[in-house]
Amino acid sequence: MTGHGILLDRLTVRLGAFSLNHMDIAVGAGERLVIIGPNGAGKSVTLETIAGFHSPRQGRIVIDGCEVTRLPPERRNVAFVLQNFGLFSHLSVTGNIMLGLHRMPRGRRQDRVAELLRQFGIGHLAARYPQSLSPGEKQRTGLARALAAEPAVFLFDEPFSALDAATHERMRRELLDFLTDTGIPAIFVTHDRSDAHALGTALAVMCAGTIVQQGPVHAVSRGPASRFVAGLLGVDNIFPARLMGESRGVATVASGGMTLHAVGRQTINNTSLDVLVAIRAEDIDILPPFSDHAVANRLAARILHVVDEGVLSRIGFNCGIALQALAMSRHVREMDLAPGSMVDIAISPEAIRLLPPDSGWLGATE
Amino acid sequence: MTRGANLAAVIGGLVLALVGGGAQADQPVHLKIFAAGTLAQPFQQLDALFRKQYPNVIPEPRFGGSVKMAREITELHQPADVLAVADYSVIPKYLFPDGGKPGYADWYVGFARNAITFMYTKNSKYAAEVTPDTWYRVLARHGVEIGRSNPDTDPSGYQTLQMLQLAGRYYRDPKLAEQILANAPPANMRDTETSLIAALQLGQIDYLAIYRSDALQHHLNYIDLPAAIDLSDPKDADLYKQAVADTQNGKLPGRPIVYAVTIPAHAPDAEWAAKYVALLLGPEGQRIMQQNGFGTMVPPYAVNATAMPASLQPLVKPWPGS
Amino acid sequence: MGLGDQDWREEEAIPLRSRSNSQPRGLFLACWLIGSLMVGFVVVPLIDLAATPSAASLASAARDADLRQAIALSLEAAFLTALLAALFGVPLAYTLARSRSRTSTTIAAIVDLPLAVPHTVAGIALLMAFGRRGILGAPALALFGMQFWGSLWGIIAGMLFVSVPYTVNAARLAFEAIDPRLEQVARTLGLGPWSTWLRIVLPLARRGILTGLTLTYARAISEFGAVIMLAYYPMTAPVQIYTLFLRFGITKAAAASVLLLAVCLGLFVLFRALAYGRAITVGTGR
Numbered sequence: 001m002t003g004h005g006i007l008l009d010r011l012t013v014r015l016g017a018f019s020l021n022h023m024d025i026a027v028g029a030g031e032r033l034v035i036i037g038p039n040g041a042g043k044s045v046t047l048e049t050i051a052g053f054h055s056p057r058q059g060r061i062v063i064d065g066c067e068v069t070r071l072p073p074e075r076r077n078v079a080f081v082l083q084n085f086g087l088f089s090h091l092s093v094t095g096n097i098m099l100g101l102h103r104m105p106r107g108r109r110q111d112r113v114a115e116l117l118r119q120f121g122i123g124h125l126a127a128r129y130p131q132s133l134s135p136g137e138k139q140r141t142g143l144a145r146a147l148a149a150e151p152a153v154f155l156f157d158e159p160f161s162a163l164d165a166a167t168h169e170r171m172r173r174e175l176l177d178f179l180t181d182t183g184i185p186a187i188f189v190t191h192d193r194s195d196a197h198a199l200g201t202a203l204a205v206m207c208a209g210t211i212v213q214q215g216p217v218h219a220v221s222r223g224p225a226s227r228f229v230a231g232l233l234g235v236d237n238i239f240p241a242r243l244m245g246e247s248r249g250v251a252t253v254a255s256g257g258m259t260l261h262a263v264g265r266q267t268i269n270n271t272s273l274d275v276l277v278a279i280r281a282e283d284i285d286i287l288p289p290f291s292d293h294a295v296a297n298r299l300a301a302r303i304l305h306v307v308d309e310g311v312l313s314r315i316g317f318n319c320g321i322a323l324q325a326l327a328m329s330r331h332v333r334e335m336d337l338a339p340g341s342m343v344d345i346a347i348s349p350e351a352i353r354l355l356p357p358d359s360g361w362l363g364a365t366e
Numbered sequence: 367m368t369r370g371a372n373l374a375a376v377i378g379g380l381v382l383a384l385v386g387g388g389a390q391a392d393q394p395v396h397l398k399i400f401a402a403g404t405l406a407q408p409f410q411q412l413d414a415l416f417r418k419q420y421p422n423v424i425p426e427p428r429f430g431g432s433v434k435m436a437r438e439i440t441e442l443h444q445p446a447d448v449l450a451v452a453d454y455s456v457i458p459k460y461l462f463p464d465g466g467k468p469g470y471a472d473w474y475v476g477f478a479r480n481a482i483t484f485m486y487t488k489n490s491k492y493a494a495e496v497t498p499d500t501w502y503r504v505l506a507r508h509g510v511e512i513g514r515s516n517p518d519t520d521p522s523g524y525q526t527l528q529m530l531q532l533a534g535r536y537y538r539d540p541k542l543a544e545q546i547l548a549n550a551p552p553a554n555m556r557d558t559e560t561s562l563i564a565a566l567q568l569g570q571i572d573y574l575a576i577y578r579s580d581a582l583q584h585h586l587n588y589i590d591l592p593a594a595i596d597l598s599d600p601k602d603a604d605l606y607k608q609a610v611a612d613t614q615n616g617k618l619p620g621r622p623i624v625y626a627v628t629i630p631a632h633a634p635d636a637e638w639a640a641k642y643v644a645l646l647l648g649p650e651g652q653r654i655m656q657q658n659g660f661g662t663m664v665p666p667y668a669v670n671a672t673a674m675p676a677s678l679q680p681l682v683k684p685w686p687g688s
Numbered sequence: 689m690g691l692g693d694q695d696w697r698e699e700e701a702i703p704l705r706s707r708s709n710s711q712p713r714g715l716f717l718a719c720w721l722i723g724s725l726m727v728g729f730v731v732v733p734l735i736d737l738a739a740t741p742s743a744a745s746l747a748s749a750a751r752d753a754d755l756r757q758a759i760a761l762s763l764e765a766a767f768l769t770a771l772l773a774a775l776f777g778v779p780l781a782y783t784l785a786r787s788r789s790r791t792s793t794t795i796a797a798i799v800d801l802p803l804a805v806p807h808t809v810a811g812i813a814l815l816m817a818f819g820r821r822g823i824l825g826a827p828a829l830a831l832f833g834m835q836f837w838g839s840l841w842g843i844i845a846g847m848l849f850v851s852v853p854y855t856v857n858a859a860r861l862a863f864e865a866i867d868p869r870l871e872q873v874a875r876t877l878g879l880g881p882w883s884t885w886l887r888i889v890l891p892l893a894r895r896g897i898l899t900g901l902t903l904t905y906a907r908a909i910s911e912f913g914a915v916i917m918l919a920y921y922p923m924t925a926p927v928q929i930y931t932l933f934l935r936f937g938i939t940k941a942a943a944a945s946v947l948l949l950a951v952c953l954g955l956f957v958l959f960r961a962l963a964y965g966r967a968i969t970v971g972t973g974r
Contacts, residue, residue, distance in 0.1 A: 565819070
């Protein structure tokens with residue numbers, strides 16, 4: 001990778017009993033990597049190492065073509081954005097932004113601050129102090145301050161925790177606009193799956209200091225490589241099955257009395273006939289009654305429960321195995337679904353993922 | 367519920383103990399004794415003897431500068447059973463009735479003598495060269511640090527000044543006092559001489575103007591001065607009068623160092639106080655004073671003996687000249 | 689970028705104080721009642737003292753040059769004490785706040801020791817170390833001509849020994865309250881470690897540090913036992929008041945005390961205004 005962006009090359013860090021192992025990450029201009037994983041996976045440690053607060057035992061960090069592995073944080077040109085944006089309460093909005101400009105000659109600072117205030121629409125807040133700002137205003141100030149320092153990379157550590165849904169969405173939209181406009185590469189650490197999809201261009205799943213799977217967002221979320229990743233990404237239906245056969249790219253599996261056909265790249269090897277089947281709840285279609293055109297993987301099912309979650313509804317049903325489907329609530333109302341009804345469900349063959357049987361979290365990506 | 371009952375029982379018990387304690391018939395008597403700092407050691411031995419004779423009486427001594435002790439009684443109205451000072455004139459000056467001022471005492475007894483001298487250690491500068499004949503030249507040398515107490519607030523302070531004047535006359539050296547005092551600047555002064563003992567032992571000062579009894583009690587060296595200058599003999603009182611110390615409290619003529627004791631008015635346990643003073647004035651008390659390096663007065667001299675408790679009057683003789 | 693136009697309602701930042709309109713009245717009342725006993729315990733003796741001297745004796749105390757000089761000396765020495773406490777105690781407090789080792793907990797406990805040492809004993813210990821034959825005093829005298837006996841240095845030594853724990857503790861708590869991640873953010877903005885400490889950490893800890901320094905200053909002014917071991921002359925205010933008591937009794941001593949208290953009260957009000965006055969205007973930005 002040349003020019004802009006950040007590269008982590010076999011980065012290993014030891015912190016007491018915890019270690020980051022051989023991390024390989026590349027984020028180019030205009031790209032946004034989301035790191036997702038359970039608590040203690042090492043996501044924050046990764047960000048802190050990139051920012052320069054931990055010394056790696058092995059490996060390199062390269063930012064915009066320069067190796068920064070041994071440089072102190074203040075020389076790395078990295079912007080570190082925390083929850084609550086880490087504004088300094090003893091300085092006004094202007095004062096905070098000025099801090100990012102301390103390398104600029106004094107004469108030009110005022111102009112640049114005015115420019116940034118305008119750009120972020122916070123000119124009317126120039127003399128205010130962080131305690132009196134709303135979360136959205138804080139985000140804009142924090143971003144203005146970070147941008148003032150002209151970073152090569154943005155690092156975000158759970159930026160939207162503890163916000164109500166409406167503010168969260170609004171701020172996420174603004175942040176996305178900001179990142180797309182500036183094109184500065186960014187790395188996010190978050191728990192929130194919807195943030196991962198909305199903000200990321202690539203996804204990396206971490207566990208116990210190692211990246212378990214990474215790739216473009218949709219590729220990873222539609223193609224988890226292991227049960228662990230599937231569970232983390234919100235796949236609700238994971239069950240064991242037996243591989244019955246495979247021919248011309250179509251794999252046939254059987255479980256609980258039903259037979260399913262799956263296509264697409266599957267991540268299993270052939271040493272065993274036992275597999276895990278992973279199907280996203282929203283990929284299960286509930287067919288309107290009396291529809292008779294032929295669809296793949298059509299099964300009869302009895303509805304067990306319907307939970308109306310507002311916009312979407314979760315439907316639990318049994319088609320030989322207890323599964324969950326997710327559908328728009330208004331469709332559910334139109335079809336008059338209720339516990340006990342018999343319906344037909346259909347699953348697209350591309351939506352059926354086959355995973356190796358439970359072998360821990362590494363799956364087949366070693 | 368039982369926790370609340372327990373708490374009530376504890377509080378009730380405490381209240382009963384506090385109230386009931388005051389109602390007991392043979393409760394111990396706390397005898398409050400105010401005494402000059404230099405009397406600390408002998409008085410502690412006297413207290414032990416007193417307790418053996420009267421086990422239900424607990425002497426509670428406190429020690430400090432004579433003037434400070436007197437002021438605590440007259441100004442702070444602290445209850446006191448016995449007051450013993452290092453300079454007998456402190457009692458009439460601060461406690462006797464005076465015009466409009468109410469009095470806190472109207473008699474006192476001189477019970478021990480002392481000498482003012484200089485105390486030093488083997489590490490003191492030029493210690494080896496100090497003799498009764500050359501001491502004043504050694505102490506006047508440049509670089510010698512001498513400590514003394516504040517003449518405005520403490521008897522030994524002005525007694526030191528008087529002693530130096532007498533020495534000047536005795537050794538026929540008019541500059542003696544001035545030269546020695548040059549080595550005892552305000553930095554080397556304290557409100558009472560006992561505060562400087564630590565400084566002497568740590569080597570901050572070389573010589574400390576203090577009573578002979580203190581030197582003996584601390585097993586430190588002292589200069590054996592002639593009676594004509596060290597204020598130790600009441601027979602030389604006329605000689606001592608000629609030395610006058612100039613203090614902020616006025617010009618004070620020299621007097622023999624006589625320790626005096628009285629029982630202040632409003633003493634909480636006056637009868638026990640009288641028994642204590644009797645022990646002090648009697649042969650056992652005198653022996654303790656002597657063992658601690660004080661001069662004895664046999665029999666003790668009293669001023670205004672008729673005002674004393676009847677039990678004490680046989681023990682004393684009137685102060686000569688009063 | 690389109691961030692300028694707001695056609696939705698922005699969330700209001702509600703100031704913390706007005707967030708509740710139903711406080712547990714009974715509990716607060718009980719606390720005030722119990723607390724007022726404590727306030728009375730402190731205030732009644734002081735009022736009693738303040739009411740003792742007549743206006744004439746107060747005027748005469750104010751005219752007493754020795755007393756004025758003693759008070760000025762106390763104020764000056766306490767100021768230098770606070771300065772030393774700031775220069776040496778604040779950096780120490782920072783390391784204690786940021787390190788987690790057993791050594792740092794031990795050192796924090798050691799720094800608190802002077803609070804438990806009787807003042808006379810502290811004075812003797814200081815005399816032992818800083819006297820002309822002392823392990824620190826002898827070289828100080830020989831190399832720098834610096835004397836602690838009967839001098840301003842001795843006064844400062846006595847004051848500092850008993851009052852430095854207040855600065856260290858308050859500063860340590862203030863530093864502990866600063867999220868270390870804020871320091872990390874400052875570093876990534878390009879500030880080096882020293883710049884971060886001076887421009888971010890210290891200002892954020894300012895209030896706590898100033899509170900500690902005020903306590904140190906107050907404690908230093910009032911110290912008697914440790915100071916008098918090292919220095920009787922020049923006389924600080926407490927020593928002068930004590931001497932006035934010995935010579936003249938309670939009236940003069942009380943008048944002098946009231947004068948000292950009045951000066952101190954004025955100073956502390958001034959300190960508080962300087963330290964917190966700005967902070968009061970910081971939060972109200974609307």
